[in-house]
Amino acid sequence: xxxxxxxxxxxIGDVADAPPRLAEELSGADVVAAEDTRRLRRLxxxxxxxxxxxxxxxxxxxxxxxxxxxxxxxxxxARVLLVTDAGMPSVSDPGYRLVAAAVxxxxxxxxxxxxxxxxxxxxxxxxxxxxxxFEGFLPRxxxxxxxxxxxxxxxxxxxxxxxxxxxxxxxLAAMAEVFGTGRRAAVCRELxxxxxxxKRGPLGELAEWAASGVRGEITVxxxxxxxxxxxxxxxDELARRVRVREEAGERRxxxxxxxxxxAGVPKREVFDAVVAAKRAAP
Numbered sequence: 001x002x003x004x005x006x007x008x009x010x011x012i013g014d015v016a017d018a019p020p021r022l023a024e025e026l027s028g029a030d031v032v033a034a035e036d037t038r039r040l041r042r043l044x045x046x047x048x049x050x051x052x053x054x055x056x057x058x059x060x061x062x063x064x065x066x067x068x069x070x071x072x073x074x075x076x077x078a079r080v081l082l083v084t085d086a087g088m089p090s091v092s093d094p095g096y097r098l099v100a101a102a103v104x105x106x107x108x109x110x111x112x113x114x115x116x117x118x119x120x121x122x123x124x125x126x127x128x129x130x131x132x133x134f135e136g137f138l139p140r141x142x143x144x145x146x147x148x149x150x151x152x153x154x155x156x157x158x159x160x161x162x163x164x165x166x167x168x169x170x171x172l173a174a175m176a177e178v179f180g181t182g183r184r185a186a187v188c189r190e191l192x193x194x195x196x197x198x199k200r201g202p203l204g205e206l207a208e209w210a211a212s213g214v215r216g217e218i219t220v221x222x223x224x225x226x227x228x229x230x231x232x233x234x235x236d237e238l239a240r241r242v243r244v245r246e247e248a249g250e251r252r253x254x255x256x257x258x259x260x261x262x263a264g265v266p267k268r269e270v271f272d273a274v275v276a277a278k279r280a281a282p
Contacts, residue, residue: 003030003078005070005102007095009114012086012217013192015046021112022083023049029081031073033058033066035094039085058082058094067097074107086217087117092136092162117191118160121219124198125158125186128224132158138171145171149178150248153241154262156224163218172207175222178244179203180237184223190216233263238270239277 006025011017026032026044030053034040037057044051058066074080082089082098088111089095102109122129135152138145138161152159163171168187175185181204189197195216199209203222238259245255256274260267 001077002105002107003074003076003080005074005098005107005109006079006081006112007089007099007109008081008083008112009088009116010043010083010086011192012115012117012120013190013196015043017115017192018043018047019112019114022114023047025081025112026083027052028079029053030078031056031070031080033070033080033082033098035059035084040083043083053079053081058098060094063094063097067101070098071101071105071107074102075105087115088113091116091118091134115192117162117188117217117219120191121186121188121221122158122160124188124191125221126200127158127184127186127221129158131156131224132160134160137162137164138174140167142170142174145174146178147248149174150244153178153244154225156227158224159222161220161222163220165214165216165218168214168218168220169207169210171220172203172210175220176203176207179222179225180240181207186221187214188219188221189214191219193217233265235273235276238263238265238273242270242274243277 006029008022008025009019010022026049029051032040032051032053032055034055034057036059037055040055056066070080082095084093084095087093090099099109118134122132133155138148181202183203185203185206187199187206187210199206241259242252242255245258246252256267256270260270
């Protein structure tokens, strides 16, 4: 008989949000694989539970090397519990490699559902939640970050990102540049913690707000691209869309054609908008 891999959600802020089954799994697992064993110790103390099995570290730096060891334990019948610092394993946290390896070996994988920064931020954002996509962390380098944002510039689903506080201002500024300053968004900070804050507004305003510095764990929720008719797109917006595509590597001719099709307007109208914008530039 093979064992079972259990992915367990942990609190993203308030320890009282821990699911009751988490304590049961911590005490009953043969192996507890934790992203940070020190944080695990603080969590078990807060829950008043003593892990019954062996505790090992499982983080980005040793994930590849430790996965075979954990799969071997699972193959031998062990119940392995995987926990990360906050939220669900595998969601921008260690876990994917282990899940994939276990599935390949036909080992049972189950979960203890728990708090999720993605879903909590979505629910609090005030933005549409019927369709959304999670984009994780954006690249740290400015050029790569802009490129990634341009890939989803026309995405109509609500977008969710994680971001480090010291990069938030640059990220919001890049979003305003690519998506437009008027696109609605919400910055969710320190969710479920004492100083929880949700700042809502257009990307341009949020970028200005973040310029003075923001602290804490950050989740950013951005409204999807609007469905605009031809009459709603002025010349400046048509030219901006062409510029975004050109900066992403498209030739101007192809960019103009693509924007014209997406906007439902003649290519000549888009071409004239680009020429006008070029003449107006300093």
